[in-house]
Amino acid sequence: MSEVILKVNDLKTYFNTDDGIVKAVDGVSFELEKGEMLGIVGESGSGKSVTNLSLMKLIPSPPGKIMSGTAMLDGVDIFKMNDNEIRKLRGNRIGMIFQDPMTSLNPFLRISTQMIETIMLHQDKDKSAARARAVEMLEMVGIPNPSKRINDYPHQFSGGMRQRVMIAMALSCDPEILIADEPTSALDVTIQAQIIEVMQELCRKLNTAVIMITHDLGVVAGICDKVCVMYAGRIVEKGSNDEIFKDPKHPYTQGLIKSVPRLDRPSKGRLYSIEGQPPNVIDLPECCPFHPRCEKAMDKCRNTYPPLKVFGKGREVSCWLYEGEK
């Protein structure tokens, strides 16, 4: 059995806004093993990005605050680290890629500056060695003519190329974990597959564990080992890739899978879609937040949040449907 490098337990991140307290993440737990790829899936606003920004302590505060929970990285709790320790973590042991490559790179600085500063910060290298490393990384992510292009500014790259630069930058210090926050959502469909492939290949090579955040189940299906499905700030279902896709248990997961267009099966009329919209997570009443959109909703769902039902190692569902099962 491979070892667990990150164990998040009962993470709660709230935002204090004018309208009330937004419980963006409300009790999230998961484990990440060395070298594996974990997918976190959910609609926008379900709390998946906030979960991972919390792990880097990058929640803008105020208004955001990590209320409780632990995140053990090699036995040390990230949330208890001071600013100095957390800075040594960022970019070094945990790398991060963001959604929009157009805005995530500093438009006023050359790629070389932005890559070299990271490498020199975390590794004992002089400028020319850092530069060599940066060029090497750019080559690995498939930037043509890297020793020349490294002197360009971000606006001289296309969207897909910029995301490659982001990947190269995030992986340049050999992090143990790479957090990819919707890395392909802002890109053309044709580029998406390439970026995913580059990421997957590199991480396998460097033995980096990946947390892949996405709203697109299709992305997760191809590559992730494990999947967490989030809804309204909580994980509603957890399982291995196979379990989730072959035997989804939560009605929300079932709905999500049904609503992915499939080209490998004959179409049966209209594509399925989940009715309604995700709830406002301010002042959520005590209930299963999915019940208004759920086809199988029962009376119980309207009054109490369903408890976690464990079906075996790493296989969990929060739904009243499975209350009676062992």
Add this chain to the structure above:
Amino acid sequence: MSNTIKTDNNKMYNELNQPVKGVSLWLDAWRRLRKNKMAMGGLVVMIVYAAIALSAGLLPIYSFNQQVLDHQYLPPSSRSAGELLIEQKVELLSAFAAKEERELNKVELGQIEKLKERVATEKKVLLTGEEILVHQRVYHLGTDELGRDLLARIIYGGQVSIMIGLVGALASMFIGVVLGALSGYIGGRFDSIMMRFVDIMYSLPYMLLVIIMMAIFGKNILNLFFALAVVSWLTVCRVVRGQIMSLKNSEFVEAARASGASTRRIVFKHLIPNTMSVIVVYTTLRVPAFIMLEAFLSFLGLGVQAPYASWGVLIHDGVYAMTTYPWMLWYPATVMTLFLFSMNFLGDGLRDALDPQSKNKL
């Protein structure tokens, strides 16, 4: 929102029984504005000023150009001018006497008695034709070098200043909106010529041009309006053009065009209403700018001319008298600054309320 449920009292709720907000832009903006204490304070002050300026003729104040030469440079007081005159006389004579280390003599006491009598009986026919006991007048904010009531001059001067601010802002707004909207909507050649023109105008030191225009075409209010209007529509024109350009390609305009709406209809029914928020914010912020411009010119002696006053004129007069008669500077300066403050706060608040994502926070 789909899936909303209306309940008896017409409030909207979603399925989780959470209230759903109304989405009207103006209602939403008003709610945000109300939360902004400074902006609301500004609004209140502005309403008070407007009320005073509008009802100036009905208020129990003196005429702004009634001169009483006996009452030069009287300090602010709630006592009558006559009492102040007697007091000044007594002080003056006592000072003399004290210098010579003696009591007031008979001649001096006689002078004082005479003044007292004069104060009690002297009458004067005012500009209005009314005859009054002139030394009974009370000058709460003092008088100026011609014995005119400063309170009245500030209020009537405010009338002039506020009017110039409003008319100027509205006029420049009108020119700017029309030209900007046309330029943005028509585009092409017309747009590039317009923008080139605006660019050149921008590179001119326009205040200098205004000063020259005022100096050589004559210093009356009409020329003032003209000179200010000529130079001040540029920014609005640019902003509106930018807005229209970005809206032009938006989906709701495409939809209107697809359903066969005429150009005029699209501009006036779709584009202008959608730029309204920007226009409102800019107009509000233009008002204090215009008042400042006018005051600037008046300060140099090129704006509003006697006997009319504006805040700028009063401050100009105050500067020359401030060494001995500081109230002549303080009152108009305070009144004007308070107004500018309020307008700026209100404008800022409006911008935050109407355009929360605004990037040009100037």
Add this chain to the structure above:
Amino acid sequence: MSKYIIRRALGLIPTMLIIITVCFFLIRVAPGGPFSSEKKIPPQIMKNIEKKYHMDEPLIQQYGRYVVNVLRGDFGPSYKYKDYDVNYYIAQGLPKSLLLGTISILLAVLLGTAAGMFSALRQNTWVDYTWMSFAVVGISVPVFVLGPVLMYIFSIRLGWLPVAGWIDEHGLKALVLPVLALFYQYFATIARLSRASFLETIRSDYVRTAKAKGLKTSYIMMKHVLKGASLPVVSYLGPAFSGIITGSIVVEQIFRVPGLGRHFVQSAFNRDYTMIMGTVIVYSLILVIMNFLVDVLYGYLDPRISYS
């Protein structure tokens, strides 16, 4: 880039020509001349005066003569003060006005940007509130109010600083109040502008990336934030220069600084055509050159600007 600069610099020439032309004809179409206000002058003498100043020639010829002279750096004789020419007054006034304006704009930019930055970093703390209250006051108090008020407090009441006059009489003390009055409004505007801009940049995606890389806050501020956040301030410099010029006219009036602004206002009242033209051309030239420099600076700061 250098090509762009040259092309942009050549673009200054038509702009200046337009300004000269507009002013020239604007002044000439106005009724009355510099000599019409004086007492009745016998027609023969009037003719002689007009001949002396070439005013009997057709307008277009006068215009041509004037442009040629200006290009040679000769602004002609003053119509009002017959013993001096305009160049003399400009040479006298310009250095004083330039000194005043330069100090004011430098202080406004440096202090304003710093105040904006610290306010943004300490958003919603007393640091922020203090600076921003200063700034709000600055935006609403016009220079012709601030100047006299400062003068009343510090010169008349407290007697710390000279009431009026220039360095030759009072030394550097003479500069304090005029600079304070002139710079405050632009300091205030720049402080507010840069605060908003710093806040926006601090919240930008690329600063989040920089944080996610583990960089120190101070390093991020200097390397990643400062450049982008200062762009709005740079683009405000154009209007600020123009405002400082107008403001200096008032400030020179209040503090009786014998600068270009005083000559300009005087000449506007006297209808001293050549003086008006001369001062306006000098002011415009300063403004146009400053705007050009701002453009170049902007292009240097923002690599996304294309020069094609």
